[in-house]
Amino acid sequence: MRKRVLIALVVIVIIIGVSGANIAMKNKKSNLMMVQTSTIMKNDIESHILSTGTIFSMDKRDIISDVEEKIEKIYVQEGDKVEKNQVLIELDKSEMFYRIKDSKLRFSIEMELLKQLEQEDSKEYEIQLSNAEIRYEDAKNTYEINAKLFEKGIISKTEFEKSKDDMDQLYNDYLLAEERQKNDNRHNDISVQNHKVELARIEVEKLEKELRKYTIKSPIAGTIVDTNISESGIIKSHVTLMSVQDLEHLEIVMDINEYDASKLEVGDPVVITGDSFEGKVYEGKIKYIGSIAKPSEQGQNNENVVDVKVEINNNDEFLKPGFSAKADILTDKKADVLSVPYEAIFTKKGGEKVIFTVSDEGIVKEHTIKTGIASDFSIEIIADVEEGASVIINPTEEIKDGDQVMVDKVM
Incomplete structure (x- = not known):
């Protein structure tokens, strides 16, 4: 009888101990922070910028x-x-033909006048100058001979002085003939007529050029x-x-906000779609990025935008200038990189970016990270973590390295 009572008491003690342990465990779990997690994965990531614009002819x-x-x-x-x-x-062209005919006639007349001036005797003054020079040289020789004869007393002083006066007079005649030749007006007339011919020629060329218009x-x-x-x-x-x-060479003109424009490069590939050509997909590339930003003309915000042009590579008759178009611009891509959802990243007050992983036992570990390219849903991370690790989503300031947490739901 005693033995049975003792066994019963032992069983009761064990039951009470197990129940107490379960209650303690439940109380401890109820005090743990509940978190949601995702999985760190290796993915191929592409970074895209989406925009809209208008199709224009490139020329x-x-x-x-x-x-x-x-x-x-x-x-x-x-x-x-x-x-x-x-x-x-x-x-x-009837009026122009008349004007050209008239100008050519004037040109012919001016040319004929020039020929007449050039054919006139222009040697008259040259002959006069030559004769004056000969007469002067003869008088000079006579004077020199008479000077010697006068010294010897062979001729009188009157005869000697007369030979000098004759020489001086003929010298003056020579100088006058020389001056006349220099001032021959025929040379000036020819120069003036040459100018008239040139003006008439220019007028003909001017009118013929005008006719081409x-x-x-x-x-x-x-x-x-x-x-x-x-x-x-x-x-x-x-x-x-x-x-x-030129409808065979089209482009899309867009305004890209200044933040996204800084990520673009000439040559970036673009996929083009649009409601006006639904079901059709075209390819293109960035051909121009504006060098300055300007205030946006759309909406009430104060956003600055940059002009961007996309050349369409494979356009056809379905694309028309004036159509709206959607542009999906691929700015960067990487293969097989570690990535997490945007919501997994926590930025501290100093700007440091971290993520928190959770072990199978629920222990939190903090990791400082650097971010790389981003897609619509995930972002590349550079950190000392492994693929497949659980990472906390939407971490708060209360989460610390070494904490124990309870995973509520895996996203």
Whole structure:
């Protein structure tokens, strides 16, 4: 009997001990912080920027006339494809033909006058100068001979002085003839006429160059759009008559916010979609990034944006200038890198970034990290952690290295 009572008492003590231990364990667990975790994984990460823009032709030219004149013939209409230098419009040239004919006639007259001046006898003054020089030399020789004769008393003083006066007079005649030759007006007349001929020639060239403006050609190969003229109408100078667009080479013009623009590089690949061409996907690349930022023209915020242009590589007839387009820009990619959800990263007051891993026993470990490229849902981390480790999501300041926690849910 005693033995049975003793056994019963031992069983009761064991039951009470186990129950107490279970209660203590439950109380301890109830005091642990509940956390949610995810798994550190190795993934291929791509960083993208999404934006919208408008499709434009890469080359658009407005056709403008430099002259005001009546239209004689229009060779194209809206929608026509044209080649570079193809004639689009002919203007009435009748007035220009008359002006050119008149200017050529004036040029011929001026040329004829020049020939007449050049053919006239221009040696008259040269002969006069030569004769004056001969007479002066003869008088000089006579004077020198008479001077010797006068010294010897062979001739009188009167005769000697007369020979000197004759020499002086003929010398003056020589100087006068020389001056006349220098001031020959025929040389000046020829110079003036040469100038008139040159002016007439320039006028002919000017009018012939002006005539070329009466035939209006396409500056590029493309498609005619926005025509605004009719035959027999009068066009005004410097007014757009029609436009030519190169529809085979299109681009998207976008405004990218300054934060995202700093991540872009010329040549970055772009995937292009749009509601106006639903179901079609096109490829392109960044061809231009503006060198300055400007205030955004959309919305009420004070965001600054940068002009960005995307060249479309494989456009077709479904794409048209003026369509809206969506651009998915690939800015970076890495293969097989450690990554965590954005929510796993905790930034301390000093700016240090950390994550908290949890062991199978629920023990927390803090890891200082550096971040790399980011996708829409995860971000690359550089840290002393292993793939497959559990990482706390949305950690708070209360979590410390070495804490024991209870995992509530694995995300």
